[in-house]
Amino acid sequence: MKKVLLLSAAVALLASSCVGGSSNTRTVLVDFQHEQFASSFLNYFPNRVSVHPGDTVVFRQTWSGEPHSVTMGTYADRYAKLLAPFFKLFAKGGYAALPQEEPKNIKAYEDKYLTNMFDENSNKPDQNGAQPCFLSRGVAPRNVNKPCSKANQKQPDFTGRQSYYNSGFIPYEGPSGDTYTVKVSSNAKPGTHFFYCNYHGPFMSGFLTIAPRSKKVPSQTTVSEAARKEIDKQAAPLLTAFRQATKGQFVVPQDSLDSVEQQGFVKTVNGKPIFDGWFAGLGVDNPNVEGTINEFIPKSLHAKVGQKLSWVMIGSHTISFNVPKYFPIMTVSKDGTVSRNPKLDTPAGGAPKPKEQSDSDQSPNIDDAGTWNGNGFWSTGVIDSNNFAVVSVRITKPGTYKFACLIHPPMVGTLVVTQ
Amino acid sequence: MTAEQSDGARWRVRDVMFWIFFVAYTVGGILVLAQGVGGIWAHLSKPFLASLQLKELGTGYGARIASRMARASFQLPSPLSIAFGYAFSFFNIVLALGLLWLRGRDRTARLLAIGMVGTAGVFNLAAQSAYESLPLLGWESVAQTGAAVVAALTYAFALVLFADGHLVPRWRSWALAVLYAPFVAIIVALALRMQEATRPLAILIFFGLAVPIAGAAAQAYRFRRATTQVEYAQARLLFWALVPSIGIGAWFVTTQGSHLIATAAQTAGRGIAPDLTALRIFMPVFLLVPIALFAGLVRFRLWDIDRVVNRTVVYGLVTGASLGLYFAVLVLFHRLIPIKGDFSVAVSTIGAMSAFIPLRRRIQDFIDRRFYRQRYDAQQTIETFSSRLRDQLDLEALAFELRGATVRTMQPSHVTLLLKGDGGTMEWQWTYRGRPRE
Ligand SMILES: [Cu+2]
Numbered sequence: 001m002k003k004v005l006l007l008s009a010a011v012a013l014l015a016s017s018c019v020g021g022s023s024n025t026r027t028v029l030v031d032f033q034h035e036q037f038a039s040s041f042l043n044y045f046p047n048r049v050s051v052h053p054g055d056t057v058v059f060r061q062t063w064s065g066e067p068h069s070v071t072m073g074t075y076a077d078r079y080a081k082l083l084a085p086f087f088k089l090f091a092k093g094g095y096a097a098l099p100q101e102e103p104k105n106i107k108a109y110e111d112k113y114l115t116n117m118f119d120e121n122s123n124k125p126d127q128n129g130a131q132p133c134f135l136s137r138g139v140a141p142r143n144v145n146k147p148c149s150k151a152n153q154k155q156p157d158f159t160g161r162q163s164y165y166n167s168g169f170i171p172y173e174g175p176s177g178d179t180y181t182v183k184v185s186s187n188a189k190p191g192t193h194f195f196y197c198n199y200h201g202p203f204m205s206g207f208l209t210i211a212p213r214s215k216k217v218p219s220q221t222t223v224s225e226a227a228r229k230e231i232d233k234q235a236a237p238l239l240t241a242f243r244q245a246t247k248g249q250f251v252v253p254q255d256s257l258d259s260v261e262q263q264g265f266v267k268t269v270n271g272k273p274i275f276d277g278w279f280a281g282l283g284v285d286n287p288n289v290e291g292t293i294n295e296f297i298p299k300s301l302h303a304k305v306g307q308k309l310s311w312v313m314i315g316s317h318t319i320s321f322n323v324p325k326y327f328p329i330m331t332v333s334k335d336g337t338v339s340r341n342p343k344l345d346t347p348a349g350g351a352p353k354p355k356e357q358s359d360s361d362q363s364p365n366i367d368d369a370g371t372w373n374g375n376g377f378w379s380t381g382v383i384d385s386n387n388f389a390v391v392s393v394r395i396t397k398p399g400t401y402k403f404a405c406l407i408h409p410p411m412v413g414t415l416v417v418t419q
Numbered sequence: 420m421t422a423e424q425s426d427g428a429r430w431r432v433r434d435v436m437f438w439i440f441f442v443a444y445t446v447g448g449i450l451v452l453a454q455g456v457g458g459i460w461a462h463l464s465k466p467f468l469a470s471l472q473l474k475e476l477g478t479g480y481g482a483r484i485a486s487r488m489a490r491a492s493f494q495l496p497s498p499l500s501i502a503f504g505y506a507f508s509f510f511n512i513v514l515a516l517g518l519l520w521l522r523g524r525d526r527t528a529r530l531l532a533i534g535m536v537g538t539a540g541v542f543n544l545a546a547q548s549a550y551e552s553l554p555l556l557g558w559e560s561v562a563q564t565g566a567a568v569v570a571a572l573t574y575a576f577a578l579v580l581f582a583d584g585h586l587v588p589r590w591r592s593w594a595l596a597v598l599y600a601p602f603v604a605i606i607v608a609l610a611l612r613m614q615e616a617t618r619p620l621a622i623l624i625f626f627g628l629a630v631p632i633a634g635a636a637a638q639a640y641r642f643r644r645a646t647t648q649v650e651y652a653q654a655r656l657l658f659w660a661l662v663p664s665i666g667i668g669a670w671f672v673t674t675q676g677s678h679l680i681a682t683a684a685q686t687a688g689r690g691i692a693p694d695l696t697a698l699r700i701f702m703p704v705f706l707l708v709p710i711a712l713f714a715g716l717v718r719f720r721l722w723d724i725d726r727v728v729n730r731t732v733v734y735g736l737v738t739g740a741s742l743g744l745y746f747a748v749l750v751l752f753h754r755l756i757p758i759k760g761d762f763s764v765a766v767s768t769i770g771a772m773s774a775f776i777p778l779r780r781r782i783q784d785f786i787d788r789r790f791y792r793q794r795y796d797a798q799q800t801i802e803t804f805s806s807r808l809r810d811q812l813d814l815e816a817l818a819f820e821l822r823g824a825t826v827r828t829m830q831p832s833h834v835t836l837l838l839k840g841d842g843g844t845m846e847w848q849w850t851y852r853g854r855p856r857e
Contacts, residue, residue, distance in 0.1 A: 027478045035472070035490045045476070058478055174554060224476040231476075323685050400678065402685040412685065 023054045026223050028206065030061035030068050030170065030180075030197075034235050034291075037242045038410035040064030041234055041291040044195070045227035047206030050217040054186035057208060061170045062177045065294060065408035067117065067330050069129075070180055071198040072208070073164040075113040075139065080194035082106055083202055090203050094287025115140050117169055117199040117338075118330075123345060125169070125330060129198050130338035132168040140164055147336060157185035160193055160210060169199075169338050172328035184210055204290065234291050237284045245282055245297045250275040253285035263364065263390055265312060280391065280405065281315035294408035301415045306394055309415075313389040317405040318344065320379035321372055326409050344406050349378030351393075357386055365389035374399050374417075379406060437529055441519075444533060445512070447566065448540035452508055454484060455546030458491025459501065468492055483553065491549035500699060501545045507702060508539035508546070514713050515539075521717050526584045528716055531577035535709050537570020541622060542702050568610040571625040572603065578634025578661070578708075582653040582715055587637050602633060619698050620672070620679040627668015627701055631661040631708070653715045660711030663704045671697045737779045744770065 029045040044059075051057060059070050080087075082105065089097040110116075115129030126144035133140045133148035134155055140148055147153070158165060167180045190212045196205035211217050218226075244250045252266055252273045267276040278301065282293040292315045303309055311319060327341050347353055347369075355367045365385035372378045374397030383389050395401070395417045405411035461468040468489060475486035495501065515532040522528035540546065555563065579586060586595050606629055609621055635658055642654035675697060748770045 025478065027476065029476060035486075036493050060478065174556075220477055221473070224473050227476045228473050325685075402682045404685060 025056045025058055026051055026220055027058045027060055029227055030059050031064050032231055033062045033064055038294045039291055040066045040294055042200045042204040043290050044206040045230050050209040050211050051184055052211055052213050053184055053188045055184050057182045059180040063172055067169050067199050068197045069117055070167040070195050072193055072195045073162050075163055076194045082109055096287050113139050125338040125340055130169045131336050133164055133166045135164040137163045157183045159185045159188045160191055169330055171332045234289050237286045237289050238291055238293055241282055241284045242293050245279055275312055278311045280311040280313040281317045283314040294411050296411055296413035299413045303417050305398055305417055305419055308392050308394055310390055310392040313391050316382055316384050318380050318382055319391055320406050321401050321403050322377045323404045329407055345381050347381040349376055351380050354381050354383045362387050367391045369393045371396055373397055445536050448536050451540050451550055452543055452546045455549040457488035458549040461488050461492035462495055487549055487552050490552035496544050504543045504545050508543045511535040511539040514709055518713055527577050527580045530573045531712050534570050534574030534577055537566055541567050541570050564610050571606050571630055575630045575633045579637040581657055587640050623668050623671050623697055627664055631664045635661040656711050656715050660707040667701050667704050736782050740778055
């Protein structure tokens with residue numbers, strides 16, 4: 001029945017798009033799933049787009065497992081002005097080029113005028129930032145448990161004068177992704193507006209320019225070309241790393257060489273230190289790449305009963321067996337409340353609590369996840385690390401098992417365990 | 420033969436509906452196949468790939484198609500698999516069109532044509548993996564599932580209706596409805612539960628079990644009740660063409676079914692391409708079915724089928740037995756004589772080879788006796804007849820004997836014997852009717 005409804009909705013959508021008016025649409029990608037490897041990119045592609053009043057901007061989100069928002073408004077615009085010097089630093093050297101401590105004035109501004117989608121400390125979504133909120137003036141509720149009123153959750157056209165214009169968490173609509181549409185009001189004042197993700201922070205961001213009608217704006221083709229250029233720039237180093245890793249030749253980054261060597265994960269091939277192990281997620285040591293590879297490499301493994309199976313884990317992932325049907329990191333309930341999937345964080349099936357690291361600890365996070373007897377749901381819970389983690393498990397029963405990461409849908413592998 | 424054929428070229432609503440559906444279904448299938456070709460082309464042409472990678476960033480369904488082809492270009496099956504897949508699809512579509520050209524008003528031929536076009540799409544792994552290179556939208560999975568159900572149902576009914584266009588057994592329509600309803604319900608229910616990960620399993624259940632078992636049962640029923648030689652040969656032809664598919668279907672479902680079902684939930688919603696190994700093996704075997712149906716419907720070489728089946732069974736068994744013997748001798752030699760390598764290999768090879776010819780005759784004999792009673796009997800009959808020939812002087816009795824021998828060995832539909840006698844011509848005419856297997 002649901003499928004039939006979807007079908008008729010698609011037909012209706014198709015019909016309505018054919019009859020549509022003369023206003024133009026420009027598409028901005030939120031995150032991207034690369035053609036050659038499962039990925040997530042903490043970027044908007046392109047990060048600059050120009051439209052006329054009356055046009056529509058479609059933010060097309062690819063579901064990579066990462067939650068995102070499109071957060072705008074005059075408070076966001078002022079935020080961008082404060083951040084201007086840091087954008088310059090970031091463009092040169094990424095996060096590493098930013099000051100260690102967040103500048104006090106910026107922190108104070110965020111606390112006073114902005115919201116977050118998620119609170120790392122309580123490990124819960126902030127309802128004032130995770131739910132949609134469109135205010136013509138004033139700030140969103142300061143109490144994180146208090147979402148904006150239902151009336152303020154109805155999305156008006158974007159005028160550029162609204163104080164707060166937040167999509168909130170763009171929900172999971174199946175693995176194909178979801179769209180968030182911003183209709184620019186026909187009386188919007190020309191100007192440039194900042195948009196950012198209130199989950200990943202102001203460095204996942206872009207600018208929307210409302211150009212006067214007298215000025216021409218780039219066509220969708222030009223916009224797509226700009227997007228592709230940015231994607232390819234971000235993806236090139238990742239693609240190299242991915243190819244090396246699938247061939248078993250991933251070169252260990254210089255700064256983590258010592259700690260990896262201590263763990264016995266290094267072998268030397270042609271004079272180069274190569275990671276000797278399996279990967280659960282992969283990243284590159286490149287300050288200008290805001291993307292990660294979300295795959296198990298290799299995807300199919302063979303092991304013996306009781307053997308210590310270890311993965312080098314780059315990024316935040318889980319290693320889980322006998323997983324239930326895919327469930328996104330956050331969900332929106334009927335009353336609008338956004339909640340985090342509780343299955344993610346809690347170790348399951350007898351796995352110990354994952355080891356945590358202090359923010360300054362750059363050594364690898366070595367996590368022994370114990371044993372699994374081959375029965376029932378088993379999961380490490382989300383393992384975080386500042387640099388990378390090494391996660392191990394022993395399996396005591398022969399069999400063919402599927403394993404997966406609970407966050408990133410394409411992260412699935414097969415493990416054959418024999419006596 | 421059927422009602423449709425006899426009432427001339429008048430077009431009825433039913434015909435128009437059929438053609439509209441057939442054209443839409445075929446166009447849909449060809450579009451899916453074309454998407455796979457797009458992926459192959461993108462693999463070969465960098466500029467085309469670049470244009471796809473730009474287009475996929477836009478909106479609308481065009482962006483989706485571009486994205487699929489771009490993704491597919493990086494995850495192509497092996498060239499052999501692509502070549503075989505497209506040959507399979509092309510062959511099925513051509514066969515379907517050919518069948519409609521030759522027997523376009525025959526109900527069975529129409530169902531079969533739809534089924535063949537359907538399998539051309541459903542079984543093409545390159546096209547399917549291109550289609551599934553992006554997680555499916557709701558309506559896309561409805562279309563995909565729907566196409567598979569249509570293919571499965573039309574195929575099943577074509578196999579049951581083959582060749583006279585009537586359902587078996589010859590019951591009243593309500594009784595037939597009661598008999599067939601559960602079957603249709605099972606196929607539809609299975610199809611609706613089908614998702615990315617379980618699709619190969621579902622296809623094997625459809626085309627490796629449900630469809631061929633229904634067909635084989637109907638055809639077995641038909642050849643038991645056949646009243647003419649043609650009917651008999653048609654039923655038999657199809658029955659034997661279905662057996663290998665059932666074998667492979669049963670084997671895969673029993674050995675891998677539970678594992679596939681157990682892990683299906685874990686890949687659900689993750690947009691992961693399923694394991695298609697089983698299908699790769701199944702496809703060439705299934706190809707026998709449309710070929711047999713085509714041959715049966717246009718009555719091409721209908722009479723050779725027994726021979727083909729017989730030969731296949733005999734040579735299959737002989738090969739198996741000789742290989743077994745070969746390895747047995749090899750192992751035995753290794754046990755008995757501690758000489759390594761060449762000598763024992765040579766001896767066992769010679770042993771297996773020398774066993775081959777007598778073995779073939781033995782097995783042929785056994786098969787003939789066991790399954791092809793008539794053929795075995797024919798040899799006996801001819802031997803008996805030639806020995807009688809020596810004793811029999813009465814011409815009329817001799818002619819009777821000859822006629823009997825001919826009927827028993829060759830099973831013609833009628834026999835005419837012309838004898839040049841003194842006083843002119845003597846003639847018997849005898850038309851064979853009834854079950855041939857007596
Ligand atoms: Cu992950």
